[in-house]
Amino acid sequence: MNDHQMTPNREHDMTDTATTTPFTEPGTWVLEPKGRKAIVLRKGQTMTITDLEGQQVMDFIASMVDDPVERLSAMFTRVSNGMWDLKEGYTIYSDKCRPMFKVVADDNGIHNMTGGYCSKYSNSIRYGVEETWGCLDNLVGDWQELGLDETAINPDQCISLFMNIHHHADGRMEIVEPTTKPGDKIVLEALDDVYVGLSNCPEEHNPCNAFHVTPMEVTVA
Numbered sequence: 001m002n003d004h005q006m007t008p009n010r011e012h013d014m015t016d017t018a019t020t021t022p023f024t025e026p027g028t029w030v031l032e033p034k035g036r037k038a039i040v041l042r043k044g045q046t047m048t049i050t051d052l053e054g055q056q057v058m059d060f061i062a063s064m065v066d067d068p069v070e071r072l073s074a075m076f077t078r079v080s081n082g083m084w085d086l087k088e089g090y091t092i093y094s095d096k097c098r099p100m101f102k103v104v105a106d107d108n109g110i111h112n113m114t115g116g117y118c119s120k121y122s123n124s125i126r127y128g129v130e131e132t133w134g135c136l137d138n139l140v141g142d143w144q145e146l147g148l149d150e151t152a153i154n155p156d157q158c159i160s161l162f163m164n165i166h167h168h169a170d171g172r173m174e175i176v177e178p179t180t181k182p183g184d185k186i187v188l189e190a191l192d193d194v195y196v197g198l199s200n201c202p203e204e205h206n207p208c209n210a211f212h213v214t215p216m217e218v219t220v221a
């Protein structure tokens, strides 16, 4: 796996596999509301997620390039940092406790670290609506684009950037509106070669995105 090829503009090439890693060229992209993007970062690169208009959530999943079944783990990240939350200076770990990302800057400091993503299944049971487009659909699209096994995506693999959940003392969990202001960003440094799936959260049935989904920006540098 040491002969990684630089293959720009191949993100939509369905023949890409883990053996011909399609590392993403540095650049900036705007994800339209409910949009997605698949990215492959080299160790040392940074990924900046900017909430262009404020109060928008970006769900992201990740796996190791050298072993895609080794995934980002929200649970092991909490345990390894000894923190319920994700803050500047903290590390995001895999399910084998290898470091995957470091949070090098964070304007907002509020992220959902409980895992999970919105889906037609959760919207059906929670809100009685059927066949809605959710983060799971976007993340499946990202993994298919990267040639990875989308059936292996699991909720513990997901961190919801800027998602604001209040954990009440009586045990209630309440989704409230994000506190991000226009232009707030988080910068993650890849500590290994990693696959990343991004979903600009489509959820409109709860305050997750303040009932108004908006564009997000991602920069790879």
Ligand SMILES: [Zn+2]
Pocket (backbone or CB within 6 Å): 059, 117, 118, 119, 134, 135, 200, 201, 202, 203
């Ligand atoms: Zn979502």
